[in-house]
Amino acid sequence: MTIRPFRIEIPQADLDDLRARLAMTRFAGEIPGADQGVPVSRVRRLVAAWRDAFDWRAQEARLNAYPQFTTEIDGQTIHFVHVRSENEDALPLVLTHGWPGTFVEYLNAIEPLSRHFHLVVPSLPGFGFSGPTHELGWDNLRIARAWAELMARLGYERYGAVGNDAGSMISPEIGRTDPEHVVGVHVTQLYSFPSGDPAEFEGLTEEEQAALAVLDWFWKEKGAFNVLHSQQPQTLAHAITDSPAGLLGWLVQLFDEDLDDEFVLTNASIHWFTGTAASALRLYWENARAEQPKEPTTAPTALAMAEGDFASIRRFAARDHAGIVSWRTLPAPAHGHYTAHTATGALTSDIRDFFAGLR
Numbered sequence: 001m002t003i004r005p006f007r008i009e010i011p012q013a014d015l016d017d018l019r020a021r022l023a024m025t026r027f028a029g030e031i032p033g034a035d036q037g038v039p040v041s042r043v044r045r046l047v048a049a050w051r052d053a054f055d056w057r058a059q060e061a062r063l064n065a066y067p068q069f070t071t072e073i074d075g076q077t078i079h080f081v082h083v084r085s086e087n088e089d090a091l092p093l094v095l096t097h098g099w100p101g102t103f104v105e106y107l108n109a110i111e112p113l114s115r116h117f118h119l120v121v122p123s124l125p126g127f128g129f130s131g132p133t134h135e136l137g138w139d140n141l142r143i144a145r146a147w148a149e150l151m152a153r154l155g156y157e158r159y160g161a162v163g164n165d166a167g168s169m170i171s172p173e174i175g176r177t178d179p180e181h182v183v184g185v186h187v188t189q190l191y192s193f194p195s196g197d198p199a200e201f202e203g204l205t206e207e208e209q210a211a212l213a214v215l216d217w218f219w220k221e222k223g224a225f226n227v228l229h230s231q232q233p234q235t236l237a238h239a240i241t242d243s244p245a246g247l248l249g250w251l252v253q254l255f256d257e258d259l260d261d262e263f264v265l266t267n268a269s270i271h272w273f274t275g276t277a278a279s280a281l282r283l284y285w286e287n288a289r290a291e292q293p294k295e296p297t298t299a300p301t302a303l304a305m306a307e308g309d310f311a312s313i314r315r316f317a318a319r320d321h322a323g324i325v326s327w328r329t330l331p332a333p334a335h336g337h338y339t340a341h342t343a344t345g346a347l348t349s350d351i352r353d354f355f356a357g358l359r
Contacts, residue, residue: 001071001153002071002072003069003070003071003153003154004069004070004071005067005068005069006068006069006070006079006129007064007068008060008063008064008068008129009060010056010060010273014273015056018050018244018269018272018273019051021243021244021245022047022050022051022244022245023051025047025243025244025245027040027043027044027047027245028040028043028249037253038249038252038253042252042257043245043248043249043252046248046252046261046264046265047244047245047248049261049265050244050248050265050268050269053261054261054262054265054269056269059262059266059269062107063104063107066081066083066107066110067081067082067083068080068081068082068129069082070129070130071150071153073146073149073150073153074142074145074146074149075135076125076130076133076134076138076146077129077130077131078122078123078125078130078146078150079103079122079123079128079129079130080103080120080121080122080123080150081103081110081119081120081121081122082118082119082120082121082154083110083114083118083119083121084114084118084119085114085115085116085117085118085119086115087115087116090116090117090118091116091117091118091158091159091160091183091355091359092117092118092119092120092151092154092156092158092159092160093113093117093118093119093120093159093160093161093162093351093355094120094121094122094147094150094151094159094160094161094162094171094174095109095119095120095121095162095163095167095340096122096124096143096147096161096162096163096164096166096167096170096171097121097123097124097127097163097164097165097166097167098124098163098164098165098166098167098168099127099165099166099229099254099280099281099283099284100250100251100252100254100255100267100271100280101164101165101267101338102123102127102128102266102267102270102271103121103122103123103128104263104266104267104270105164105267105338105340105341106121106340107341108340108341108344109340109341109344109347109348112344112345112348113348113351113352116352116355116356117160117352117355118156120150120151120154120156122147122150124143124166124170124280124283125138125143125146126138126276126279126280126282126283127271127276127279127280128270128271128274128276129270129274131274131275131276131279131280132274132275132276132278132279133279133282136286137286138282138283138286139283139286139287139289139290140166140169140170140173140283140287140290141173141177141290141293143170143173144170144171144173144174144176144177144178145177145178147161147170147174148174148177148178148181151178151181152181156181157181158181158183159181159182159183160182160183160184160185160186160355160358161174161175161182161184161185161186161299162185162186162187162351163185163186163187163188164187164188164189164337164338164339164340165188165189165337166283167187168187168188168189168190168191169191169287171185171186171187172185172187172297172299172301172321173293173297175297175298175299175301175323176293176297176298176299179298179299182299183299183300183355183358183359184299184300184301184302184354184355184358185297185299185300185301185302185323186301186302186304186350186351186354186355187301187302187303187304188303188304188305188306188309188337188339188340188347189303189305189309189310189312190301190303190312190317190320190321190324191310191312192312192313192316192317192319192320192321193215193316194212194316195316195319200315200316208313208314208315210311211311211312211313212311212313214311215310215311215313218310222253225250225253225254226284229281229283229284229285230284230285230287230288231285231288233278233281233282233284233285234278236250236281237277237278237281240277240278241275241277241278244268244272247268247271247272247277248268251264251267251268251271252264254337255267255338256308256336256337256338256342258335258336258342259336259338259341259342263338263341296319296320296321296322297320297321297322297323298322298323299323300323300325300358301321301323301324301325301326302324302325302326302327302328302350302354303317303324303326303327303328304326304328304329304330304339304347304350304351304354305328305329305330306329306330306334306335306336306337306339306343307329307332307334307335308335308336308337309335309336309337309339310337314327326350326354328350330343330346330347330350331346334346334347
């Protein structure tokens with residue numbers, strides 16, 4: 001149960017090796033005008049930026065400005081940021097990221113949220129400084145149980161769960177597994193899909209039909225990563241562990257094109273320097289084989305989604321989450337998948353208001 005202070009200190013030899021590998025990149029060919037995935041031009045630009053302009057030491061110093069720790073839970077090293085609010089009576093929150101992100105997703109949100117909350121921001125098992133994993137079984141529910149143990153170990157008896165991407169699936173499971181201590185769950189997506197029952201499609205509103213069309217497009221045009229991660233993550237692992245350009249090309253398929261290079265490259269660097277590009281993929285494989293809960297979650301739940309992101313559909317979400325009390329689309333210009341980074345004020349205000357109503 002030991003909690004150890006932690007600092008990020010990447011050896012200079014690792015930075016030199018990365019730069020040398022980037023300089024030797026063999027770029028793929030492509031057919032001009034054919035939309036077949038991440039274009040060569042984007043990878044070329046990001047490789048050049050990673051090699052010549054990106055300052056890892058500056059990012060390392062920024063990350064180390066926050067108190068970081070590691071502990072062992074269920075046989076796995078868990079890395080986390082722990083920032084206590086000046087308000088001793090503040091409600092604690094555990095904030096969970098997803099793939100292809102890292103705990104860096106929430107850096108911009110730490111300052112505004114810590115005015116009102118104690119914050120725990122873990123790295124998922126197998127991701128970054130919580131990785132790699134060395135055994136099977138780290139699915140969403142096991143991670144939720146580990147986060148409940150982490151919050152108990154830190155002495156928090158009442159807390160909220162916040163999540164994005166995989167964190168939006170894990171956070172409701174925290175509420176399910178630790179109902180005596182979780183006061184509420186706030187997520188940016190609710191991943192609920194049609195069950196196959198034709199009755200679920202009766203009376204769909206125009207908005208729901210539009211959301212279904214977005215989901216249909218996504219799975220047909222951009223869902224290949226999910227299938228590959230769920231079926232053969234090790235096959236892909238050889239390429240993205242050996243080639244930083246290959247890793248970058250794979251990650252940026254789900255990093256919005258309008259994201260700043262610093263954010264993209266900091267996340268990519270953490271995957272690269274920690275050697276966790278492969279183990280981060282395993283979360284999909286584990287969840288594809290995990291037994292899925294048969295009953296809905298019951299914790300008070302808030303959704304704050306953004307235009308241009310996963311289109312959650314309330315009639316399906318209400319089937320899986322009985323405690324939905326807030327359903328909002330964040331106001332413009334909030335857009336895309338990483339609103340904690342790109343629309344920090346809008347998201348953190350929604351988080352603050354939701355949990356204030358539960359106190």
